[in-house]
Amino acid sequence: MGFGDGKVVDIHTHMYPPEYVKILESRTSIPLVRSFPGSPDPRLILLDTEVPILEEAEAAKARGETPATIPGRPLTKHYSSLNQKMHFMETHEIDISVVSLANPWLDFLSASEAGPIAESINADFSRMCEEKCGRLFFFAALPLTAPRDVILASIAHVSSLPYCRGVIFGTSGLGKGLDDPDLLPVFHALADAKLMIFLHPHYGLPNEVWGPRAKENYGHVLPLALGFPMETTIAVTRMYLAGVFDQVPKLNMLLAHSGGTLPFLAGRIESCILHDGHLHSAAGTKPKKTIWEVLSSQIYLDAVVYSDVGLKAAVQASGPEGHERLMFGTDHPFFPPLGSDEEGEWESVTWNGAAVRKAFGAEDGEDSEEGKKVRGVMGANAVRVLNLRRD
Ligand code: 5CU
Helix, strand or coil: CCCCCCEEEEEEEECCCCCHHHHHHHHCCCCCEEEECCCCCCCCCCCHHHHHHHHHHHHHHCCCCCCCCCEEECCCCCHCHHHHHHHHHHCCCCCEEEEEECCCCCCCHHHHHHHHHHHHHHHHHHHHCCCCCCCCEEEEECCCCCCCHHHHHHHHHHHHHCCEEEEEEEEEEECEECCCCHHHHHHHHHHCCCEEEEEEECCCHHHHHHHHCCHHHHHHHHHHHHHHHHHHHHHHHHHHHHHHHHHCCCEEEEEEEEEEECCHHHHHHHHHHHHCHHHCCCCCCCCCCHHHHHHHHCCEEEEECCHHHHHHHHHHHCCCHHHHCEEECECCCCCCCCCCCCCEEEHHHHHHHHHHHHHCCCCCCCHHHHHHHHHHHHHHHHHHCCCCCCC
């Protein structure tokens, strides 16, 4: 067995340090944290789709009533407590976690606040990792709303932190998306520092897409199951069309939720490029690498897709050695179990683990090529790709 073989590593696992929760408590627009009568825990309200319910709940609270529908999700100790993270890891036999700030990161901060808050939040993550030496690593948060020199200084700073293995990024970049030419110096700096970008969605699709019945009837299903993955797909396709992967060939990205729908749609993207008169004219520019080349050289995918069907597509889209480019994740503390004790097993973990075993038709301990692939996705790939070793 190679180093890391047999270790279980969770590369998609979030926290909001207490300082971040305080910021959310002080806010009057989303993202925010509010308490409501009828809810034992404060509520975390993040998504645009939650605003109408938030407004109705605030109005009910102002009238001294219990809201008919409580907005958001309960902000339990799972979001901020290091002990709870460790308990979750023990319960699910996770050896190492690569933790990251959850969405929407520092996207909403003013240009002057972002730098100091990023430094302090990254110091919190760094301290937590030091305390659990070797069991925790982290993806840092960047002050993307700050001036460029502050962002570049932050990249230099986090690359010196011993447990930092990359940065978590939303799809807004500097405010205009990830195909913004002004982001190129940031991408170059990250590539030079060998810091992986963990790309994660937050903004989804416009509310109108979900139709008039969504608010009353469909909970969070549409924005989370469909809006998040489409957002990731669109963001990466824009980067690809803008030639970012050609211009920054050492840039490495890890895409949340197995790349959204990118593995499934990559062929269609290629075909649309092939048939696009504008891209083939003198005025247009066509990416040099194919999307398949990018998927097998600069992109890694997490295995947070909950089914072997999506996982097989993700492995196949990632090239001949695709099984070496996928990494297990849980999305903790999101998606807690509804029908059982939160201190126990979470389906979000067991489903993703079962999907990996089913996709390769093997068990973790099996002494076979397929068993080795399972162990790769469950942990060995992350140990190798992210160098999860204590120096
Ligand atoms: O439930 C949710 O809203 C979320 C979220 O915001 N972020 C995430 O990673 N998963 C679920």
